[in-house]
Each structure stands twice: as structure tokens, then as C-alpha cells.
Amino acid sequence: MVTEDKGSNSARSEARTESPQSEGMPGGRTEDKQSSSSRKSLALAQPSLRRADVADAQWNDWRWQLGHMLTSADELARVVSLSDEERAGLAASAELFRVGITPYYASLMDPDHASCPIRLQAIPRVAEAEIRAEELRDPLGEDSHNPAPSVVHKYPDRVLFLVVDRCGIYCRHCNRRRLVGGDEPPTTAELEAGLDYIAATPRIRDVLLSGGDPLLLSTRRLDHLLGRLRAIPHVETIRIGTRLPVVCPMRIDAELTSALRKHHPLFINTHFNHDKELTPEARAGCERLVDAGIPVGNQTVLLRGVNSSVRSLRALMRGLLRSRVKPYYLFQGDTVIGTDHLRTPVETAMELYRGLRGFMNGMAVPMLVLDAPGGGGKVPIIPSYIEHLDEQRVIVKTYRGTRIEYPQPRERDCTVPYDAVYFAGEPADDDREGSAEVL
Ligand code: SF4
Helix, strand or coil: CCCCCCHHHHHHHHHHHHCCCCCCCCCCHHHHHHHHHHHHHHHHHCCCCCHHHCCHHHHCCHHHHHHCCECCHHHHHCCCCCCHHHHHHHHHHHHHCCCCECHHHHCCCCCCCCCCHHHHHHCCCHHHHCCCCCCECCCCCHHHCCCECCEECCCCCEEEEECCCCCCECCCCCCCCCCCCCCCCCCHHHHHHHHHHHHCCCCCCEEEEECCCHHHCCHHHHHHHHHHHHCCCCCCEEEEECCHHHHCHHHCCHHHHHHHHHHCCEEEEECCCCHHHCCHHHHHHHHHHHHCCCCEEEEEECCCCCCCCHHHHHHHHHHHHHCCCEEEEEECCCCECCCHHHCCCHHHHHHHHHCCECCECHHHCCEEEEEECCCCEEEECCCCCEEEECCCEEEEECCCCCEEEEECCCCCCCCCCCHHHHCCCCCCCCCCCHHHHCC
16 A cells, blocks of 8 residues: 555654654645644744744754745745735735745845845746736646546656645746645545556556655655555656755755665656755755765756846856756746746747857756647757758758868668667567557
8 A cells, every 4th residue: 555654644644743843745634724823833933934043953854944834925024025026926826826935945035136036936926817828727738648646647658646736835937836735635545546557557667756746755655655666567767856955955864865765766856947046955965865876857947037048057057067966957938827927938048058058068958848838748949050961961050150061971771780689579669648548
């Protein structure tokens, strides 16, 4: 059973037993009330969530961070000087998308400048209420690829397993805002059904745990879930998508890394969007993961006015590499409702990419992709460096704009004869769309 430790509600109770504060785990409505009232009473006892006013032992406790998320204008006003636009956005947020910011992440905010990239990502603006006709609740078409509850099977050999519905921050650009921040976490039966589907579908080689943020599960419960997946013979790799290294790096503790390292090959993809987020604490958290043998990649979302400059992107990508994190994707913004003000024109994205490629170590250059609206999948939108191509020659334009001719080879048959020997008896890949299983 997935809930040997009695499901997410119980896991949270278990965490509360360990600590008087909420663990920040996904939970049902009852728990949310408990968490909320607990937070309120703590707020009375401790009016300031500023770094300077909080004891180190609490500040460095991830459960404390997640149990004291800032959710209101009053709380945020103690940390930054809120602009009128932010106040209007916060007032409207109940109708838009949940607000929640760890005290740690709030401490990175520039108190005086509303254009601070941390504030732009975390504090809603009233522009979120301006919904365009072409914007979508489900921009990636995930809801039409649900062969089992909590499972999205879109690509042939891999699935998303949505195991929680809460996050350590509610990003204003989130493309899954329809699913996260609610009060209805996946049930035990839904997670079991998801595991059953993965076990019964041999072409699934890779499972990406996401949500919500899977690192909000208690370590014991996450360990158990990873063990269940690892026991499925055809699951070759497991990935975890998490923003906790960015917004709550104290979550990456020794208990977590020793649990994770049991489940290799395991990969983590995190989500830094600005160099300001690469604090010593965040870098140390990433390094603890890498030291546990877990390759860490980063997915950046290109956000207008946040990181949409060559200077900002170069600083971020270089900072990631210094932190032993590989820049993986740079996403053009999705067409999710209420985020038009945060998207960049595609031609701007391509120009920004031109400012990275060739000017930095190639390891620091992520792939620029656009997720095709409606579920078409990721499409590279890297600008072409080819100016002419025929069977004799190719004219390329270098990153410096110089045109250079590349001669084509004379032989054109690229068949690999040994494939027939090496792969003899093995079935060819099943390249059907993931949803083929449910059609
Ligand atoms: S952490 Fe990820 S899933 Fe959660 S709100 Fe941010 S973008 Fe959305």
C-alpha cells in the first residue's frame, strides 16, 4: 500500500507529532484549518517573520518555514513596502490564485523596489485578473492525458505523477494553478491507482514526481513512495520536480538526502529564475543533493521584467553552474490564465538565447523551448544558425555573426549495420502518444 504510513493526512499528523508546527504537507480541509489556526496563534505570539527577529533554530527548520508562510498583505507589509499594484493584487488574490511565501523567500525581497524579481514572482499584481480569451486553465493539455488519477501520460515513455497539491510558494506564473494550492490532495486510493497504472504499463521508463511539490511530503512518506516506484522493474529513472531548494533550502537536510540516495538513478529538477535566488543557503542545499549523487538540473521560466535580459540570464546560468546545477530548460511562458503580463514575445526569447549561446560555457546554456498549447509537447524554439543547406555545403552563421561554409561529406547512407546484431530480439520502441493506453 502506498499509505503504509497512512496517507498524506496521517503523514502530516506524524510530522506535527515531531514538531508542534505544521510541516506544510498537503492535507485535507480539516488539516488546513488546524494549520491556519496554529499559524494565527503563532503569529500573535511572534508578530515579526523577519530574519532578524526569528531564532536560528526556527529559521533553519523547514517545518517552521512551511508552517509560517506569509499569505496576506498585512504579513507582507511587515517585510516590504507594498506598492499600490501589489496591494490591489493581494486584495484580488482570493479570486485568482493562492498566495504563500516562506519567510526565507520573503527575506530575499527588496523592501523598497516593487520591480524586485522575488516580489514579481511571489506577490500577485492586479493584471492577473485580466484573462485573455486565448489563455487556458490547462495550457499543457494534461487533463486530457489522465489514464489514472494523479498520472499524466502524454509522452511515450514517461509519466508525470502528481503526488501533492501544495507548494512552498505559489508562483504567479504557475501553469498548474488549476491544481495546486487547493485543499484536496490526492487520496490514498488515487495514488494507489497511479502506481497500479505505472506498474501495468511496461513502456513507462521514467516517472517524474511533481504536483505541487513532492518534497513537501514527509521524508518517510517520500522514501516509501520512491521505494514503491523503484520496485517496478521497467521504471528505469525517477525524477523529482521541486522548488524547495529555491524557497526553502533548509528542506534539503541530511535525513532527506540519505533517504533519496537509496533510490538511484534519481534526478532532481529545480526552478531558479533569478540569480538573486542563488543565496549561500540555496547553493548549499543544491550541493547537498549533488553530494548525495543526485544530478540536479534547473528549469527557468522566462518572465518579462524578472529575468528577460541577457545580463540577468547569464548571471543566473553561470551561478547555477557554480552551484553544480545544470541549466536544463529555458521555458517560453505558457498561455496559462492571468499571466499575459509575465510573458515575453517569442522573438525576444530567441534574441535572448542568442545572447547566451557562444558567449558562455555550453554547459551553462539551457534549451529554449515552448510548450505547445493544448498538449502538443515541448518544441525547441532555438534560433537557426543555418543560412543555407544543400548536399554539398552548409552556410552557418556563428554566434558572432560571421558566415562560414561547412562542406558536406560525400557518403550519405548513415545506417548503423551493427544495430541489427546488438538489438536482435528486442522490440522496437513503442512511440505512440501516452494517451494511446486510454483511447
Ligand atoms: S512551485 Fe511549481 S507547481 Fe508550485 S506554484 Fe510554483 S510553478 Fe506552480
